[in-house]
Amino acid sequence: MSLTKKILIGMGLGILVGLILNGMPIYEPISAYILNPLGTIFINFIKMLVVPIVVISLILGTAGISDPKKLGRLTGKTIGYFLVTTSVALIIAISLATVFKPGIGDYSLEGAEFEGESAPPVVDTLLNIIPTNPLNAMVEGNMLQVIFFSILVGYALARLGDKTEGIKKLVEQANDVLMFLVGLAMKLAPYGAFGLIAVAIGGQGYDAILAMGKYFLLVLLALGIHLFVTYGTAVATLGKMNPITFIKKFSPAMVVAFSTSSSSATLPVSMDKAQKELNVPKSVSGFVQPLGATINMDGTAIMQGVATVFIAQLVGANLGVSEILIVVLTATLASIGTAGVPGVGIIMLSMVLTSVNLPVEAIALVLGVDRLLDMTRTAVNITGDAACAVVVSKSEEKHVTTHHDDTVSV
Template sequence: MSQSAHKYSLTTRIFIGMVAGIIIGALLQLLFDDSGDLTFSIFGFEVSTYAVLIEGIFSTIGQIFIASLKMLVVPLVFVSLICGTSTLSEPSKLGRLGAKSVGMYVVTTAIAISLAMSLGLLVSPGEGLDLSTENAFEAETPPSLSEVIVNMFPSNPINSMAEGNMLQIIVFAVLFGIAMAMTGDAGKRLSDFFEDINTVIMRLVTIIMNLAPYGVFVLMAKLFATIGADTIFSLAKYFFLVVIVLLLHGLLTYSVLLKTLTGLSPVTLFKKMRDAALFAFSTSSSSATLPVTMETARNKLGVGNSVSSFTLPLGATINMDGTAIMQGVATVFIAQVYAVDLTLGDYLMVVLTATLASVGTAGVPGVGLIMLAMVLQQVNLPVEGIALIIGVDRLLDMTRTAVNITGDCMVSLVIAKSEGELDEDVFNNPSAGESEEDVDFEHFDKNA
């Protein structure tokens, strides 16, 4: 990597890549919209510029970047959890971590959807709209509570890893780590082995983070070259209301909880979350961002490995604050579009259903829309109304993923503080973890 690249921090480089991608994508869309597709001839064949540039180059590089991040998720979660649980001196601590984590995630989700519906009723984003629902949304059947509990326990842990079933991986890794802690010398030797693997994996995370500005650039360019501005304008009131509620929850709710429960500075948290938040925004996936979130929590926020290795993978799986906000606003929006008056009891039912569904549908593909379908059915609203908001959901998904991973780290800080597993010197050190940002690739070339 050239010396000039090191003049800018990773955050700055990612931001530059994001802005450049948005500008290039928007310009490309204007070009194709105004002039139609541009073609050129290669060996007598007519080749589409749109196909080569957007569906070809941008799409391919973007998918490789996402795949590279997802590649790390399973080994990182598995190894980190084993390292964390194998060092627990008291088994009861694991039970406390589980109870505190789930409790905090449920509370923040309930606050999120309550805030979303309150502002939705105040602003009334769906009044006066008459939108078509020709493209009806077909909701998948959500699993029952019994199925969710049974499916947490893997019958084949190797298959669970292959499929990326995070809850099953968490359960197996925790049990494996506890067994190692109870095995004596053999467990200690194995623990050292996993610690070495964990060190290598975290180094791999750092290497991939250095490639992030380029990955973010192509992801943003492809998105803004394909999403229609007319779609956003037709749903502007709904769109901006969801964004405002996401920002309020992310900045206000998390700040109050962090300051009240730990006394730590929310400003410090937000400053140190910049890299992870930009990753989450560009990938729209809490799971894909998990390696970066864990690196941030450990090296920049000072959260101990025994806490972060448990709370963060769990949060990436069940913490749905951003999705809950979308559900709250969408429920009010769809009710207003269809002129359905919901009672206070209906709104309370929405809060309860969405909060419990955030845990009950963990790991289900398309979880946000499945949860929204459950909520709408619970209060007898037409599920077809989801078709109204699908057009702008991709953009909103980016913002709510950034909110979700910020909530994961806030909860991890609260729990680490309560368990005595927080290094406040690292948290308060503005340069903590910064030295791990850059990998000198020229060093590898010289020693090859």
């Protein structure tokens, strides 16, 4: 049986067990002694590999781009793609919420309390990209600093050429070791998926889902449209790949993302699938996907768009064109400004609500169903990173072909 089938069976059994145990007295002991340990072992195994894989992949990826112009071009294309798809995600979310009006109904903010954490300003985030201690950045999991340092080391190896051939060989061998460990981790994936999903479903109250059903379904609809229409169109037109083939080959990584609710934790698997199944070169995958896992959050942007309109309708506030533009701009910039901050989705939402003078305490209403939505939007987030890698890879192929044709004609 293929690994994907095993993981899907694990997910299905997890959903079934979670539904059976939901609200039952035996849920707590079963969760504490069986389900949670299964999920924690798998997540810890994957997380153990995240920082080493980001460092090694980015060093290899950047070292493989010996031309500084190519590195600049790759960065421009990647960030440009992320900004465009995040804006599209927000437009889809706001449009659907405006049409279907999830906030019109019997809702009350009475007793709702939520204290939003403040995110660091974008300028501070950009200034703090340069680590004073790279090893400390790796220990703390400060991904922007780790990415910056790894790109610098890779660039140095590229510029020094044959002088550093020994180090390049060592990094390549380290990459082989890490990919082998990813393979081992994936053998645990069906059991981890079972435990994680059973806990997520079992610990979720039916009452919360039923009360917020319209909001919940609308976010899922927006995520589905963005996944199949936006990414499907990008992969088909710009990446020259069949979208169904793309999703089929990348689906194991999507399942892991759904189980773990963490783009960073899924990174080892998503990079492995992009390189082996989608044929994305290591230099592109190793550059695009770690950066995307840190700053590209289309799924989170969709949740913010729907939640903002939902809360506006709930309190009777009208969002005009200018307010909607502010929401799109704030949410897009916030995805970079809050990169690497724990609980990033809720922090970004509190920033967006504040920007259009909506009550932050209303976040307490959407938190009831956020765990299940978080799983889905994480799967969308990492799929967006892989789609970007496919698109950038194809555009780089064209550039190489054009450059080769020019050389021949000369």
